Amino acid sequence: MEYINLLNRITAVDDDPFFLHFIEDKFQEIGLKNVNLFSDPNLGLESLIVNSEFNDLVLVDLQMPEIDGIAFLKLLGDAGYKGQVIVISGFESKVLQMAESIAKQRHLAILGQLTKPFSAAQLNGLVDRALSRIISAENPEMAATVGNYDPDSFEINDVTLCPVIQPQINIENENIIGYEILSRLKAQDGSIIYPNQFISDFEENGRISEFNKVLFRTSLARMAKYENINFSMNLSMRDLNSHRIVDEIDSLLSEFGVQPARLTIEITETCLVENLLTAQEIATRLRLLGCSLAIDDYGTGYSTMKQLTEFPFKELKIDRQYISNCHSHEENKIIIRSTVEMAKALGMRTVAEGVETKEELNFVREAGIEIVQGYFYSKPYVWA
Incomplete structure (x- = not known):
């Protein structure tokens, strides 16, 4: 996948350990091996908001018992998360679309949505979208970090x-x-x-x-x-x-x-x-x-x-x-x-x-x- 090295931290947050490994496997199928997995949304949030960059990527499950996905996205937006977001859920598409709309209004960079279970091809399409956003600058390598701002x-x-x-x-x-x-x-x-x-x-x-x-x-x-x-x-x-x-x-x-x-x-x-x-x-x-x-x-x-x-x-x-x-x-x-x-x-x-x-x-x-x-x-x- 061209420019795949421009992706920085990849994170998945889901309270189901089995599905976290499913996500990890799908990333490996498309050539991405270093994925941070969090079954505890609080720990995931703490990790995500530390020195976040535009070329970070996070997958967030909407249905989590301690912090549901909407609350998680709100906290992520309030913390000024700079990376790109994919929402995932087993709910119907309308719920996913609402979550996507809410996240966007929280000034989060939403790539799209995935319905459980998703295929490697579907994930690959959204990762391609992330890379396209990153390389939209004149020099792709210059888009890798926000720098001193x-x-x-x-x-x-x-x-x-x-x-x-x-x-x-x-x-x-x-x-x-x-x-x-x-x-x-x-x-x-x-x-x-x-x-x-x-x-x-x-x-x-x-x-x-x-x-x-x-x-x-x-x-x-x-x-x-x-x-x-x-x-x-x-x-x-x-x-x-x-x-x-x-x-x-x-x-x-x-x-x-x-x-x-x-x-x-x-x-x-x-x-x-x-x-x-x-x-x-x-x-x-x-x-x-x-x-x-x-x-x-x-x-x-x-x-x-x-x-x-x-x-x-x-x-x-x-x-x-x-x-x-x-x-x-x-x-x-x-x-x-x-x-x-x-x-x-x-x-x-x-x-x-x-x-x-x-x-x-x-x-x-x-x-x-x-x-x-x-x-x-x-x-x-x-x-x-």
Whole structure:
């Protein structure tokens, strides 16, 4: 398995010693022999949160008597675990999907889910996904560690900011119609720091506006070098508390001579609930500038159809937790089809995030989704 050496600590937490050895055997079948096994979730938690890194990997059973899997994931998220997570259970897929959604909202890097008993091929698919995430930096070896990173003192500038872009593909003709700008930071030792490691830190310590200023300036300066190419980028919910962000984006568009119609601002669904009135005002002002608006990670928050109609969105991005293995999950099929139908009724185009397999692509095409992005077509790559 290419780049398998980039995986660091592999851990499995399950109260059943027999199943722990089953997990160990499956890892050995795919060429991974050093797996830390914990039947005591408390000991497993203590081990996991010590110096965790992005390329760590943990498998967590949901049904444990002392600490159930949901409580375990909460504690893991609260402790700031930086590694990647796979949830496993003997319960039906809907329980697994809920656990995956909860973990993501706890800012954990969720790879996917496994139903007991699983095959080596299923495990191998999720390990491949972990490796794909790790090697998405320009230099794979540079992604192996977070390096020296202090969110309070880290210098945010156009040198430490390393944006990458991922193509968005028209599903009918497979032409590139634009790119999403994804943020990365580079530590002094050259290691790559990922958004799930720093965005929440900057939101908590009040530096998210500082970060967004650098991100928007750097991105729009690069956009100016490309004619007639559209780009999209995310706006943090903390910046939706201030109308200042609209004036700053307007000023940057003018400074670099970028047509507003080429820029799509993505707003996460959670923002609609936490800052409803202010978010409505800012979203409408951004549309008045001429920018397009997308609702990002749809399905992970708690917005209602009524709230969707109160925002001038032109695009709806379906979160990858529903796209992953959608061809074999009946609940996901229902959600995707109903979401596409609703979006079309509201005059919004739909984007499937995280399409990684031919089977997923075939289903989202059949469901009527118009645009896809994901590893099936391209991993994010450094924006020169």
